[in-house]
Amino acid sequence: MLDRAMLVAATFMALLLGPVLTMQARGIVNSSSVPHPQQAHQPCTNHYIDANNPHADDSGPGTRKRPWKSLNVFPSQHLCPGETIYFARGSHYVGGIPIADSGTAQRPITFTAYGSGPAPQFTNPDPNLLNGNVFQIHGSYVVVDHLYFHDGANSRSNADKDVLQMGDVFIAKGADHATIQYSEWKNSTIGIHTCGRFTLITHNYLHDSHRFIAMKKWGPIAIMISNSNEVASYNHITDFIVIGGTYGADGGAFEFDPRIYGDSIHDVQLDHNNSARNEGFLESTRAPFPTHTVSIVDNVSDDYQAFLMLWQGHDFTILNNTVIRVLPKNSVTDVVFTFGEPGNIIRNNIFVVHAGVQVFSDNGTQVWGIGAHYTSQIHDHNLYFSEDKSETDPIGLPPGPHEIVADPMFVNFATRDLRLRPDSPTIHAGAPTSDSSPRR
Secondary structure, eight states: OOTTHHHHHHHHHHHHHSOOOOOOOOSOOOGGGSOOOOOOSSOSSOEEEOTTOTTOOTTSOOOSSSOBOSGGGGGGOOOOTTOEEEEETTOEEESOEEEOOOOOSSSOEEEEEESSSSOOEEEOOOTTSGGGOSEEEOSSSEEEESOEEESOOOOSSSOHHHHTTOOSEEEOTTOOSOEEESOEEESOSEEEEEOSSSOEEESOEEEEEOOOSBTTTBOOEEEEEOSSSOEEESOEEEEEOEEOSTTSEEOEEEEEOOTTTTOOEEEEEEESOEEESSSOSEEEOOOSSOEEEEEEESOEEEOSSOSEEESSOEEEEEESOEEEEOSOOOSSOOOSEEESSSOOEEESOEEEEOTTOOTTSOTTSOOTTOOTTGGGSEEESOEEEETTSOOSOSSSSOOOTTOEEOOOOEEETTTTEEEEOTTOTTTTOSOOOOOSOOOO
16 A cells, blocks of 8 residues: 555565575573683684685694684684685585674674585584574674575474574574674574674575474464564575474564563564465563564564564554465464554555455454453554455455455466556555654
8 A cells, every 4th residue: 555565566576486595512601601711822803614625623723724624713713803714616515503702893703605616514513502502602893704504403302491492593692782794594493592682684595394383383484583672684484384293383473582581572574574384473472571663664474373472562653565365264362463462563464365255354263362462552654455255345354544345466476476557446545644664
């Protein structure tokens, strides 16, 4: 319903149709309690690691000519602000890296790739080694860039305390200003989990995870957020879903869960993400700690189960999204929204539904008591469309100001070309908004 809708849809078609990214110690403690590694004998400079190089040696200088060979060097290696650790493309590593050192805003510590060929690959299948983390980050201003993670660990147990310590890249509380970018995850139970603040997660590709994290209760999650002041933008997330278990199916692109350290989740922005065939776009978990002041802006969601399942959350701004809810019911829940609290704004969105689904309704499915606040949300300037014409009222409530039921007139919905035709009723029909995607 957007002046910006044409631009937003075109941006996502470039993401969808352009080349996909071609990259192929135990226990969690707060960063403040992580002992600083002893100063190693290597000088403070950039270092190289190449598991395939016959001259590589962990006791060597870590230069490009004589690189280190494995991840075993890191527990004793002091990293300096501005230092870059280069992993050779085409190399492969098993295990995990605890990172206790910090960079600065101008001189972050960076882990990235060098050379030619596929991105360096990482896996940690052992939940008893760093809780299954590959990068366990306790320092601030750390950058993870152009790496490939695959086949991560399952949790040690189904207990929340164990599940909430998972993540191929785990950013601990106190590890602020991390940047996770231009990397790829495949078959990870939890791809990225941030408990630090001011994390930027951008331009990553996370896909194809069909495993329970533990037992048959908790499905795979691409990105988990457990603290405040986070941005996740321009990520492409597909097929985080497992069929079966307690709910019929589970998983999802994003999850908010503040229970690991007890921090309120607030001032979070999810923008320009593309989510397809996941078991939901975002679930916000119920906890004693509030979740509020969240911007969900300019995303495309073509997922199962729900766009937003908010067990808790108020002061959410849900703006300029394209939400496609036409995939068949595969679990006990089949909705667009659930709201555990009143006081959220839904504006300038396009909603396309199917098979009698209404946007503001539990649709007769299981929502565990969090469907009582549909009438206490602010909704205006949205477009609603029942793609198969099975529902004459796809809204489920009286229309809000400037809301319409109409075909959005995508270029080709069947192929998911979601650009808008020039005669789309959404053109020039949205409420004026400020810049929806401020960058830090």
